[in-house]
Amino acid sequence: MEDDLISKKELLELTGISYGQLYRWKRKNLIPEAWFIRKSAFTGQETFFPRALILARIDKITNMKDDLSLDELADVFSVVPSTVQIDWLELVKRNIVSKVAAEHAASVLGKADTYSFAQTLFLYMLDDGLQSGEMNVDEGRALLLTLQDNYGKFEGQDCDLLFFRKMGVSLFLLASAGSEVFAERGAKEVLRMNVGKKIEELKLKLTTV
Incomplete structure (x- = not known):
């Protein structure tokens, strides 16, 4: 199961986004709270994410953020309407x-x-x-x-x-x-x-x- 997770440090290095961007997207509900997973590590408590989901989401955000505002992106990633x-x-x-x-x-x-x-x-x-x-x-x-x-x-x-x-x-x-x-x-x-x-x-x- 550990292979399914990526640490915050590795995520930031791999994607090139900043700590500030990551948490701003969280506040704007572009990245679900449930994806921020606190786990014990040899350095103490660290934050991990479901690897495939977070990488796919960040790729979508970075490709779409020049055309849509953060609020518009939040609508894109919102729960699918019950009428669908x-x-x-x-x-x-x-x-x-x-x-x-x-x-x-x-x-x-x-x-x-x-x-x-x-x-x-x-x-x-x-x-x-x-x-x-x-x-x-x-x-x-x-x-x-x-x-x-x-x-x-x-x-x-x-x-x-x-x-x-x-x-x-x-x-x-x-x-x-x-x-x-x-x-x-x-x-x-x-x-x-x-x-x-x-x-x-x-x-x-x-x-x-």
Whole structure:
């Protein structure tokens, strides 16, 4: 997992942006708060970022900032409107999700030609879980039902999807992002997905031609 992170020092050196620019973009909501990850290092507490997401976002900002103001850029990177409808066949065609995941999701999300952004997010997370090899299709259905029944209760607040298994019995739950969750003895945490991170990944894929 460490390979998926980049330190602030390395990020600034690699991209050529300044400390001031980085935090100004954060204040303007161009870079999500959730991407600033504090971790212990041999020099003390350091800030890290999800490597692929932050590099792609900074590349977009630097390429667009001459044509758009920071406020206009913030609108570009804002949450996709709830009215957006996304063609699931297009998701498969563009390799955003697999056909297997899309077909499996239909039993929960419904056999519609288009999905809302939230439904597309659930499908994207299902595909991620199946692709990891840690989850079977029956567990994938439980993942979708957990998200469908509970995601709206967070009212836009960031959360984590957790997947536990004990003696072949699986359990999914949603918890506030970064919160500690303690399970009964013998239960193993199989997967933990940050929903905010998955939203940003999905938005990036949807806006990439």
